[in-house]
Structure formats: structure tokens, C-alpha cells
Amino acid sequence: GDTIVIKIADNGCGIKTENEEKIFEPYFSTKEHLAKKGLGLYFAKIVIEQHLGGELYISSTADVTETKIVLYKELP
Numbered sequence: 001g002d003t004i005v006i007k008i009a010d011n012g013c014g015i016k017t018e019n020e021e022k023i024f025e026p027y028f029s030t031k032e033h034l035a036k037k038g039l040g041l042y043f044a045k046i047v048i049e050q051h052l053g054g055e056l057y058i059s060s061t062a063d064v065t066e067t068k069i070v071l072y073k074e075l076p
Contacts, residue, residue, distance in 0.1 A: 006069040015060035023058060 015023060015030075022028045024045045029038030041058075048054045054071040
């Protein structure tokens with residue numbers, strides 16, 4: 001088709017429900033020693049969505065967190 005989909009899954013502890021809406025915010029981290037330093041997912045979302053015209057999604061259950069990157073072969 002006209003998209004490239006990359007899925008990455010891990011079997012860690014998942015993302016707590018109360019954190020799902022915050023994970024793409026700048027400086028958010030669930031790790032206390034990294035408080036005020038969480039920029040990775042924020043920058044990933046910016047690059048994928050604003051510079052590559054794609055989409056970034058994260059879904060989580062208690063056992064698996066899946067990251068999905070959707071890239072379009074032609075920019076919208």
C-alpha cells in the first residue's frame with residue numbers, strides 16, 4: 001500500500017493508565033531519577049509527525065507495550 005508500518009513490542013510492565021496521556025509530554029518520566037528529563041518520546045513524536053508526516057502510537061496492556069510508527073510513502 002501507501003504506508004510503511006513499524007511495530008515494536010516489549011514485555012515489560014506496561015504503561016499505567018494514569019500515565020497514558022502524559023507519555024508524549026516533554027519532561028515527563030515515570031522514573032524518579034529521570035524526573036524532568038524525559039524528552040525521548042516527546043522528540044520522537046515531533047520528528048515522526050511534524051518532520052516525516054507520519055504518526056506515532058503507543059498502546060499498552062499489563063504485559064505488553066506496543067509502539068507503532070506509520071510512515072506514508074508520499075507526504076500528505
